[in-house]
Amino acid sequence: MLKVNISSLRVLQMLQLLFEKDYTMNELMAALSKVSNERCSNFLVSKYINTCRFCGIDIQKIDGKYTLLKLPFGMEFSDDVLSLFDEIKQYSANMRLGKNIRAYNSLLSKINKRSDRYYAKIEPPADDKNIQAFEFAIENGWKINMKLVSDGKETSILCEPLELSCDGDKLVIIVNLNGERTKILYDDVVSISVSDIKSSGNILSTSVIFRLRNTLARRYTLRPDEKVVGIDDDGSITVLNKTEDKQSLLNRLLKYDSMCELVSPRAYKKEMKSLIDNTLANYGK
Amino acid sequence: MYTFQTKAEVTQISLTGARLIVILGALMVAPRDLNDLNTLISECGLVDKNYSNDTIRIALSTLKAAGCVISRPCKATGFKYKLISHPFALSISEEEIAALKSLYANMTRGSDYKIAVKFNELFNTLAEHTFNRETAGELRNITSFHKIEPAVYEAILKEEGKNNILSIIYANPAKKLSEKKFVFGRIFLKSNKLYVEGYDLETKKTVCYNLSRIREVISSLPCDAEYKPEVYKVKYLLKNYDHHPIDDDVRVEKVEHNVATVEMEFTNKFFAVQHILSLGADCTVLEPQNIRDEVIAKLMELRKIYA
Numbered sequence: 001m002l003k004v005n006i007s008s009l010r011v012l013q014m015l016q017l018l019f020e021k022d023y024t025m026n027e028l029m030a031a032l033s034k035v036s037n038e039r040c041s042n043f044l045v046s047k048y049i050n051t052c053r054f055c056g057i058d059i060q061k062i063d064g065k066y067t068l069l070k071l072p073f074g075m076e077f078s079d080d081v082l083s084l085f086d087e088i089k090q091y092s093a094n095m096r097l098g099k100n101i102r103a104y105n106s107l108l109s110k111i112n113k114r115s116d117r118y119y120a121k122i123e124p125p126a127d128d129k130n131i132q133a134f135e136f137a138i139e140n141g142w143k144i145n146m147k148l149v150s151d152g153k154e155t156s157i158l159c160e161p162l163e164l165s166c167d168g169d170k171l172v173i174i175v176n177l178n179g180e181r182t183k184i185l186y187d188d189v190v191s192i193s194v195s196d197i198k199s200s201g202n203i204l205s206t207s208v209i210f211r212l213r214n215t216l217a218r219r220y221t222l223r224p225d226e227k228v229v230g231i232d233d234d235g236s237i238t239v240l241n242k243t244e245d246k247q248s249l250l251n252r253l254l255k256y257d258s259m260c261e262l263v264s265p266r267a268y269k270k271e272m273k274s275l276i277d278n279t280l281a282n283y284g285k
Numbered sequence: 286m287y288t289f290q291t292k293a294e295v296t297q298i299s300l301t302g303a304r305l306i307v308i309l310g311a312l313m314v315a316p317r318d319l320n321d322l323n324t325l326i327s328e329c330g331l332v333d334k335n336y337s338n339d340t341i342r343i344a345l346s347t348l349k350a351a352g353c354v355i356s357r358p359c360k361a362t363g364f365k366y367k368l369i370s371h372p373f374a375l376s377i378s379e380e381e382i383a384a385l386k387s388l389y390a391n392m393t394r395g396s397d398y399k400i401a402v403k404f405n406e407l408f409n410t411l412a413e414h415t416f417n418r419e420t421a422g423e424l425r426n427i428t429s430f431h432k433i434e435p436a437v438y439e440a441i442l443k444e445e446g447k448n449n450i451l452s453i454i455y456a457n458p459a460k461k462l463s464e465k466k467f468v469f470g471r472i473f474l475k476s477n478k479l480y481v482e483g484y485d486l487e488t489k490k491t492v493c494y495n496l497s498r499i500r501e502v503i504s505s506l507p508c509d510a511e512y513k514p515e516v517y518k519v520k521y522l523l524k525n526y527d528h529h530p531i532d533d534d535v536r537v538e539k540v541e542h543n544v545a546t547v548e549m550e551f552t553n554k555f556f557a558v559q560h561i562l563s564l565g566a567d568c569t570v571l572e573p574q575n576i577r578d579e580v581i582a583k584l585m586e587l588r589k590i591y592a
Contacts, residue, residue, distance in 0.1 A: 050297055166391040
């Protein structure tokens with residue numbers, strides 16, 4: 001049996017609790033009592049907080065809750081990474097990626113607790129009713145009604161919301177439209193409203209298979225969620241892709257020219273053929 | 286490392302608790318032996334006396350009881366205690382990783398590699414501070430830079446802004462090794478891979494090498510001649526202009542009815558043709574004729590495949 005010092009063990013246990021979340025004194029007493037299996041009084045918890053503060057760990061009472069703000073011996077970042085935090089903040093200022101900004105800010109909160117510096121979070125974007133409706137529908141599993149305008153024509157669609165993303169400096173929304181992962185430019189969206197139809201909940205997966213030949217087969221880097229499903233004697237590889245939206249994937253495969261051939265599904269092959277014909281038509285071919 | 290308050294400022298503290306925090310902080314920075322830890326505690330001014338080795342050992346046992354994993358002193362650690370993991374480590378959720386991936390993918394769309402290098406450093410730092418191997422692996426795999434030899438990565442990044450002749454050992458896609466010699470031009474990012482571009486003095490051509498295939502940088506010597514890359518200017522019409530992200534190296538001449546006349550500069554013809562093909566039917570090359578012909582030839586070949 002290891003010989004331990006109970007008082008100092010409690011200090012660390014309390015610190016561990018404060019890493020997870022902020023507590024009022026009563027909550028902290030209850031949580032520490034639960035962890036330690038013994039009653040921890042206000043006097044004892046205050047003593048432990050004072051011990052941490054004595055060592056330079058910044059614990060402040062904010063809105064009635066004890067909040068861990070700084071750790072003097074935690075994470076350190078280089079000047080390059082510090083400047084990256086600023087660049088991310090600047091980049092995100094115009095993006096309305098609600099969910100991603102919340103996740104990034106949550107990560108920064110964790111980093112701040114483990115560092116002796118403060119890294120500023122991204123200001124949440126101004127309320128955008130369409131984005132709010134989109135994210136609400138994802139979280140609660142509803143389909144959405146969306147009005148779009150393109151080339152002056154307005155259309156309405158019913159689809160399953162999947163995610164918000166960016167394409168360069170443009171915000172895009174990804175939806176499941178008739179079973180296909182489809183990317184829609186946010187600038188084309190007139191309105192989004194939550195429908196009263198539940199999403200199917202099925203994970204969208206159109207299995208697309210393509211074959212890569214020659215040097216491309218050797219130098220190709222698999223994208224996330226891609227896997228090699230076959231290797232031929234001549235070194236060609238067969239790749240399975242399940243998550244990329246159709247248009248992006250077709251355009252990407254087109255750039256690999258004859259070193260890449262789309263194998264299935266048939267509908268994608270047909271669209272690739274049209275894409276090639278339409279592009280050649282630009283040159284009168 | 287520590288900024289102790291004077292005892293007058295605090296009413297009640299646990300000295301053993303403070304001692305444990307000092308030891309934890311010291312082990313987070315580097316492996317230590319009992320003497321190191323004892324010296325650190327007295328240097329901090331926490332107490333005026335030296336503790337016995339047993340007292341320090343009890344502190345280490347208390348850290349273990351709190352969830353820290355500390356290795357026994359052994360030859361490999363220089364007979365020091367090494368903190369393998371601790372319960373205060375950073376835990377990163379799937380949503381947070383997804384947000385980082387999304388930021389990385391969106392902020393590194395252009396060919397400027399510097400921001401990708403900064404992201405790589407951020408991901409490596411985060412990976413070091415999480416003791417979850419899977420999370421650490423996922424973070425390190427967001428960029429593809431882990432495939433580059435660390436010495437090569439460091440050596441090539443240092444070349445930026447210099448005008449040196451580099452000799453490297455390069456493995457082609459068939460993994461055949463050969464020595465290459467070129468005047469350093471620039472580093473750029475393409476499809477999440479780092480490339481170095483330069484000028485081959487023998488063939489008098491612009492060359493481009495994937496950093497993950499460079500096995501070694503043999504030498505880097507100053508060059509008198511200044512490297513000026515061969516630049517391809519490609520002019521094309523771009524339909525649905527507002528649907529395409531526009532990179533910094535693109536000059537938009539005019540836009541009429543959402544059709545833009547665009548001029549783009551490339552130093553690598555292969556990448557120029559790839560870029561044009563990726564724009565699909567929205568793009569029509571106007572000039573130069575050789576790029577236009579090459580694009581048409583590649584599309585005709587593709588038409589045969591899908592016939």
